[in-house]
Amino acid sequence: MESIYNLVPEPYVEPYKPPMYRSKYDPKAPLTSSTFGLRGTSATVGGGVNEIRKNHTLSSTFGPTSQSITSASNFLKAGSKTRQAPKEASAFARASGKTKPLVPRREDKPVMGLRTSKNFITANAVEAILSVPQMPQSEGVDYVNKEDYGKVPEYLSQVKEEIRRENEMIDEYVRKQLSQDEDAPEEFTEMDEQDRVDLVNKLKTKWDDVNEKYQKICHRTNFESFGDIHFKEGKEAELKKLENDIMMLQRAGSVMVSEDR
Known part of the structure; x- marks a missing residue:
């Protein structure tokens, strides 16, 4: 405003x-x-x-700060704080009397000009000729002189006896089963003609159904998977079985059927 x-x-x-x-x-x-x-x-x-x-x-x-400052030249040097090991022999070496000789010093000079007249080749040959051959420390086991040499072990006899008894039990069981089957003879009845015709017609109908599925893959030559190959082979086997059953039922004469079925 x-x-x-x-x-x-x-x-x-x-x-x-x-x-x-x-x-x-x-x-x-x-x-x-x-x-x-x-x-x-x-x-x-x-x-x-x-x-x-x-x-x-x-x-x-x-x-x-009251202490005096150390000079730069007076620095700690390597090995100045370490203690030197005593050069004396250890207590064990002194007690046993086995001490090693000291290491030669830097100022020691080796003995020069020493030679030997020993012929090492002749000496080695003489030593090998005169040496006694060493015998083996432990003698090997002589299996030929053992008490059980050439004898059958006891455990093999036991194993053979067990196998024999098992075979006898199996044979006895099979014999009883066969005797029971022989005692009860199988009975057969004649199939009715109308039932045979109906069964043949049903088998032909099934054959047509299987053949229709088979015709869809029978012309193929290259299959993409093993499943297609197994499917084709299965249909061929099924058609073959149906054809055999139809031919058996269409034969002349009566058809006998077991009562157990």
């Missing part, structure tokens, strides 16, 4: 400026925990190079 009072200029008020921050620490004190000024001759803010080096040198150790 506009107003005429907005045209009147407002008096300028200077913003409040806080006083400059002054640290309570000395700005000229040497820097702590800093590595500036340790190398070279350039000085850093807060103190001279000598003051910085002196400050860092005194506080660069883990121990108290």
